[in-house]
Amino acid sequence: MTAALLQRYPVDVLHRPERQVPPPGALEMPWHRIRAVCRLPGGWQRWRLRRALPAIHRLGERLSALGDVALDAYIESLRDRLLAEGLSPRLSREAFATVREVAWRELGMAHHDVQLMGGLALLEGKVAEMPTGEGKTLTATLPAATAALAGVPVHVVTVNDYLAGRDAQAMTPIYARLGLTVGVVTHERSPRQRRAAYAADITYCTNKELVFDYLRDGRELGSECTPLQAHAASLRGALDQHRLLLRGLHFAIVDEADSVMLDEARTPLILSGPDEGEPLDIALIDEVLTLSERYREGEDFVRESGRLHLTEAGKVRLVEQAERRLAAQGERSGWLGKARREWLLQQALVARHQFQRDRHYLVRDGQVQIIDEHTGRVLADRRWERGLQQMVERLEGCRPSEPNRTLARLTYQRFFRRYQHLSGMTGTACEVRGELWWTYRLRVVSIPPHRPSRRRHLGVHAFDDDDGRWQWVAERAAQLAARRRPVLIATASLADSEVLSRRLEARGLEHAVLNARQDAEEAATVARAGCAGAITVATSMAGRGTDIALDEEAREAGGLHVIIAGRHDASRIDRQIAGRCARQGDPGSVEYALSDTDPLLDELAGWQRHIGPLPVRLSRAQRQRERRHARERARLLDADWRENELLGFSGKTE
Ligand SMILES: Nc1ncnc2c1ncn2[C@@H]1O[C@H](COP(=O)(O)OP(=O)(O)OP(=O)(O)O)[C@@H](O)[C@H]1O
Missing domain, CATH: 3.40.50.300 (P-loop containing nucleotide triphosphate hydrolases)
Structure with missing residues (x-):
């Protein structure tokens, strides 16, 4: 796969290479669901990976006998051969033995057999499921360095800035000895620093920064969106390639793959900019918030599957209030239009009853900052859309921020499938292996622990x-x-x-x-x-x-x-x-x-909430929430394909 990648996409010739993923045919999704069930037994997969180990160890013994100067010369020759021949199985094994030897000399850690197996699975474009604490950071150096030595730009994607910085720093001695450069993209980096980091052989970055940078490049490219169009535009001087951040989507290793590709994939990533259109109507926001105060849960609105909905009684009450407001303020009051006022009130109810301070957001320096529900971290510069942010700010007594407008949006599902070579690693993939296959075409291989837990x-x-x-x-x-x-x-x-x-x-x-x-x-x-x-x-x-x-x-x-x-x-x-x-x-x-x-129990309705011991009820609630989130992801994927098809005629969302 990777060798083919090198032949098809000489890295310095085409701009921004990426895989063109056609929408699935009518029977494709059901077929892939069946294939996800009929997978090869894990034992066979592990046996296949294990078969490569003796050759790596034999090479390793030869390398350990070399002095430092001889090892450096060997690395040079290996790099030349990889650049000339691409990633053949023989050269990959050689590269693995070399990375292992270098890791031992530079960090005092030699990859264990299970890490070599995990590295081979990643190089084959699979998800390596390795128990927590087994050393995935070190495992990733094997395929990352091997691909980078072959001239393929590598992205090691992780969930937060702390891990991206920590892993890059910890593994740099290995890459430096192999003659490879390492870049890090974190939130505070400027466009110039990001460009330099993506130009490195191996880039450590977070999923969010990566997708936002890709969207920014998309805006820079405008209508020249496919790799060939961008290449043609560059040749005729219509595209300044130095303004782009990324070098395309070649080879990705996604750490904590289930978190990045599934947990965070329930909502699209939205690149927004200041809204220069309609100014924010603060008086209307205040009015809606005051009205929403009188709406009672159970009577005027209900919670269903984690969302708030107006009941019929709530809608009737809103019509009466809107009529009174229209009579007093006239048609320019913002209360005209049934859908708009219901939506406004729903936003106010979410701000009042669903979002909780210090759970969903925190207030710092007079600003409302969103907390990422999966990582527990502040999402700097991210804001809720379409008035919701301003409603929460008003409720918290903060100065309302300026409204934003959506510039571009993209789902993780669509983004990651564009990589020429995609792989992932995590400690927890077994229960979502089906979804990883039918969404990303990624197989999961379970790697045993180095020592019993x-x-x-x-x-x-x-x-x-x-x-x-x-x-x-x-x-x-x-x-x-x-x-x-x-x-x-x-x-x-x-x-x-x-x-x-x-x-x-x-x-x-x-x-x-x-x-x-x-x-x-x-x-x-x-x-x-x-x-x-x-x-x-x-x-x-x-x-x-x-x-x-x-x-x-x-x-x-x-x-x-x-x-x-x-x-x-x-x-x-x-x-x-x-x-x-x-x-x-x-x-x-x-x-x-x-x-x-526990708020998780809200997931359960009726008898389910009260019958049975607490751990059983909480497990039930957790399973229910997992299923709801999986359904939301499936809906998003479906809507994404359909929107893509429709916009194929009229324009693009990214
Ligand atoms: N081959 C090795 N020899 C010695 N120590 C190792 C080796 N591989 C990893 N370690 C050590 O094991 C510890 C755990 O590594 P790491 O944090 O990469 O695990 P992980 O699998 O990514 O964990 P998590 O699933 O929590 O993300 C680290 O302290 C690391 O230095």
Whole structure:
């Protein structure tokens, strides 16, 4: 696949190469769903990958006998051969042995067999499912360096700026010794720095920055949107290639693939700019907010599948109010038009009843900032659309921001399938393997752990209310810390993390907090979290990718203990949090502290909400939410294809 890529797309000739993905035919989706079920057994896949290992080790033995100068000369010759011949299986094995030897010399870490297998799966364009803490960061260096040595620009995509910066910095010694350049794209980088980072052999970036940069390039390209059109425009001097950020979509390794490609793929990414059209009608926003105050849940509006809907009684009430307003203010009042006023009121109800401060957003420096529900991080510069942002700002007493207009939008589903070579890695893919196949044509290969896990599951503790839960959690943390074990307490929201922090403070327990409000010291907080007796309270910010290294005393005391205080949107997220302990053969334990007031229970209606033990009800609610989110993604994908077909005649959305 990759060799073909090199033949078809000489990198420096075509601008912005990417795969043209045709919309699926009528029977294609059902057919791929059947194929997702009829996959090859995992054992056979692993056996196939394992077969390549003896050859890599034989080469590795030869390389380890070389001195530093001889190794550098060997790397030079390997690069020349890869550039000339492309990525043949033989040269790929040679490259893997070389990267492994270099990793050993530069970082003191040689890839384990399971990491070599994971690397081979990535090079084949698959999702490598490797248990948490097995060293995916190091695994990615194998296919990334191999492809980069063959001249293919590589994007290593991850979920947040902290991980992109950390992984790039940690792995740079390997790439530098191989003569490869590394770039990092994070939120604060300027366009010039981004261009330079994408020009590097290997670019570490976050999914959001990558898609936004792609959309910005799309606007720069205008109508010259396909690679061939862009190339032709460049030849006739109509396109200044130096203004583009990316060099095309060649080879991507997506870390935390289930989070990036599924959890975050429920809403399209929207590039917005200042709206120079209609000015914001603050008086109307205030009026709607005042009206919405009188609407009662259950009578005037209901929650269904996580959304708010006006009931018939609510609609009748709105008609009466609108008529009164129209009579008083005339037709220019903004109340004309049934659809518009219902929509306005619905937005006001969402601002009032659905979005909660310190759960969905926080207020900082007089501004409302959105918290990413999956990563627990602030989404800098992102705002809700069409008046919703301003409504929340008014409710919080902040100055309303200027309205934005959509410039371009794109779904992750469409974006990632445009890569010439797409692969991913994660610790949690087994339950979504079908969706990864029919959405992205990605197969999942489960890679076994290097050593058997020593993680102990200490069960679930259920409480009637938050008060009881926080009291127990604080007591438990105090006991464990006294035994010199480090404790990580994961809360479901920023508000919960602050409530717990106050409880710990009241007991005089020293602790660190990692949440969207206290994110400046992230690296230092994570570095201290593995010290003997340390207590750390964190939201899902510490859920994925965070590597908590233990000190010797902590390891001897029993390793990290994780308390998951509240179930998350998907069981995969809980498993990722549990995966912060017992990594790389270390000891560790995990337990749950659940409360009957968990907002996840809102997912259940009627008897389901009240019948059965709390852990069973929460698991039911979690499964229901996972299914709802999967349905939303399927709907979005479907709408995306249909819109694409329609706009094929009239224009493009990106
Ligand atoms: N071959 C190796 N030899 C020694 N240590 C290793 C090796 N591979 C990885 N490690 C160490 O294992 C730890 C975990 O690595 P890493 O954070 O990359 O795991 P991960 O699989 O990405 O975890 P997560 O699933 O949480 O993202 C790191 O401290 C890393 O240095």
